[in-house]
Amino acid sequence: MKPKCISKLKITGTKRILQISLPSRKCKSIRVSPLESRLNTGCANSPKNSSSPLRNEQNNQKFISRYIARVLAKPEFQNKKRPIKTAATHRRTNSDGSKEPLSARNNKLSGGKSSCKNSDSDEKTIKKGLGIPNPDIQKTICRELSKKKLYKTNDTDEIIREKLIEAITLSFKTTNSAPNTSIDFYKLGKQIGNGAFGKVSLAQNRLTGHKVAIKIIDKSFIKDERTRRKIFQEVFIMKKLNHRNIIRLLEVFESNKNVMIVLEYAGGGDLLQIIKARGRLTEDECRGIFYQLIEAVKACHNMGIIHRDIKLDNILLTSDYTDIKLCDFGVSRFAKAGEKVDEQCGTPAYLAPEIIADLGYEPFYVDIWSMGVLLYAMLSASVPFKAKNLHDLHKLILRGKYDVPEYFSAEASDLLNKMLNPVPHMRISLEDMKLHAWYNGFVPENILDLSFNVTRQNEILSKMMSYGFPRDYVIQSLNLKDVNHASATYSLLDLESSYNYT
Template sequence: YIKQYIKKNNELPPTTLNFYKFVKLIGKGAFGKVTLGVHKLTGKQVAIKTIEKNYMQDDFSKRKVFQEVYLLKKIKHSNVIRLLEVFESSKHLLMVMEYAGGGDLLRLIKRKGKLQESDAKFIFKQIAYGLAHIHCRSVIHRDIKLDNILLDCEKGVKICDFGVSKIIKKGQVIQEQCGTPAYLAPEIIIDKGYEGFFVDVWSLGVLLFAMLCGTVPFKASNLEDLHKLILKGDFSFPCELSDDAQTLVRGMIQLEPKARLTVPQILSHSWLKETNEDESDEEEDENNEDDKDGKENNNAVQGGQ
C-alpha cells in the first residue's frame, strides 16, 4: 500500500495503524497504554503511547496531552526520549516514540538493590546532561524519578514522561503542585509559589540517593508525616558512600532552593570527574543474591506515586 501510494502521489501517505505491527503491552496508565511496536517499512522497534480520546474531553486533559507532544518536539537530545511521530485513529491519539529496551531505572534498582558508585556515575551523568538540555529549552520537568529514567540496550539513558512539565520564563512564580510525593521539593509542599529549575535539582538529589542507597531519603507511612520530614530536610545515608558522593547528594537536597547546586555545577562536581564508560557494568545479573536483594528493596525505592 505504502509503495503504491508513493508511486502514485510522489509523497508518503498519512500514517495509520496499518503502518505498525503491535507486538506487546509494555505499560499501562489512567490515560491509556504503551505498546511495543514495529514500524513495518523500516523494521524499527518503537514504543507507541495510545491515548483514548474519551480521556481528552475536558480542556485540562487536552492541554496536558498536547503540551507533552509540544515539549517532546521542542526537546531533542540523546538523553531525552525522542518523539518520532503523532497520528490518530477514530478512538485514539497515538504518540510514536523511540523504544528503550532496557526497562526503567526503578526496575534496575529493584533488581540490584542499589548501584555501585562507578555504575551510578555513568548513568547519573547522562541524566544530568539530559536535564541540562531540558532546562536550556526553558522547561522544568517536575517529575524526575527512577521510573521516568529509561535505559536502552546500549547503556544509554533517556529521560521520559513530560506530562507535568512546563515552559517557564525567568523570574516566573509557579503555583501548581505536582510530582511524586517522595521526590517533592519543600517549596512545592509549602504551596506559596516557586520559581526556576530548583525543584528538578532537589528531585535529582533524591534520585541519586535512591540509586546509591536503594531507598529514598525521606520515608513515612502517610503523606502528612512525609511532608514534615521533607520540610525538616534532615537525612542520613544508610550505606557507606565516598565523601564526594555524599557532598554531591547534600548539595542538591538543600532546603533553600538557591543554595542548591546548579546543573552545570553538578556536571563539574569532583564525583563525576572519573566517569568512565568502560567502568560501567549495569548489565543484568541473574544470580539469586541479586533477585533476593531486589525483592527486599521493592517497596523501599518506589517513593510513592
C-alpha cells in the same frame, strides 16, 4: 559526550554504564510508601544563577534554619487542603511515555481559566507547531488510504511492506502529497505500560523494521479542553527536545477512537526495574548514569522546560546499556527563570519542599531536588524521605533531614547535601555537579560522532526514496520540523546510524 563507564566490566566493544546480568534476588528496600500512588513532584536548579550562595561557599546553616522555620510556621501548610495532581504508582515497565493522571489545580481565576499561562502552551500555537495537516485540504485518495486497510490479515510482513511502499508512491504521483499515517504503518505488539488515558504498546515500523513505543490515548478521556491542552503541550514539549539522552518523539496521528503518539523505544528497561532486581548500584555505575541525566536535564532547562517528575521509572536504558533516556513529560511545562509557579505536581517521595509549602516556587530548582532523591535511591535502593503518612512525609522533606548510609563516600554525601538543600536557590547547579569532587577522575567518552554528516544523510535519503518518499519532501519535512511518517522514518534510520556509523 559519552560518559566513562565501569572499567571492571568484562565486555568487549562499546563500554556500558551498567552491568546487564541481573541477580535473581529481589531488593525490598526500594519499596516506598503507598503515598507514591497519590502525588507527583520534581525538582531543579536554574543554570544561570551565578549568585547562588553555594557557588560562593556561603551556605549559612542559620539562614537555612530560619528558612525552614518560616515555611513550617505558615498556616497554609497546616490548614490548606487542596487537591494535588495525582500520579500512577511506580510502573514495572520501560514505558517510553505513559503518563500518570494530571489532576487540575483548584482554579482561583474566574471563568475556569488556568492560573498558569504561557504563550508556548497556547493550543493554537501548539497545533500549528505540531504540523498537523488540515483535513479540509487533504486529497480524496489520502482520505481513502486512511479509512481502509491496505492489506489483508493473512499477508506476510514483506507483502504488507511492499503494499505500503506502493501506496506511498501512488499518493505522491496522484496528489503530490503523502498519505495520512494510520495504524497500518505499524505492527502492534505487546502492551508495555499503562497511563492515565490509555496504554503504551510495543510496535514495529513496517518500513524499516525498527521497534517503537506507541502511546495510545483513548479520545473518550480527553473530552474537556484542559485535558486536550495538556496532551498537546506534552507533545509540543517533546517536539522541541532533541537530545541523545531524551526519548525522541517520532510522530503523532489519530484514528476514530485514539490519538497515537509514536516514541523512540529504549529497550533496556527502567532504573526502578533494575534496582528492584539487583539492589543498589555501585558509585561507579551511578556516575555514568547520573552524568547523562545531568546532560538531559540541562538540555531541558536550556529550552526553558522543567520536567517536574524525575524519578527511577522515568529513566530508561537502551538495549545495549550504554545510554539512559529521560522520558514522560506529562507534567512538564515551559517556564522562565525568576517567575513563580503555583502548580503542585510530581511523585511524593521526590517532592521539593517549596512545592509542598504551596507558596509558589521558582522553576528549574525543583528538578535539582528530585535528581538528588534519585541519586540517593540509586546508591541505596531506598528513598531519603520515608514516613507512615503524607503529613509526616511533608515535614521530613521541608526540614531536609535524612539518614546517610555509612557506605556512601564522603564525596557522594557532600553532593547529595548540596542537592537536597531545603532552600531552593542554595542548591548546587547542573554545571557545578559535573565539577564536584565526586566526579574527580571521571572522563566522559566521546565515542559517537553525532555531528551533521553529508554522507550519512545521503544514505538515509536513499533508503527513504526506496520507501516511496521523494527526496525533496523528506528534506522539507526535516527543515520545517514536521511530525509525520517521513520524519519519523528518517529519525529511526538516523538513530540507528548514529550508534552504528563509523
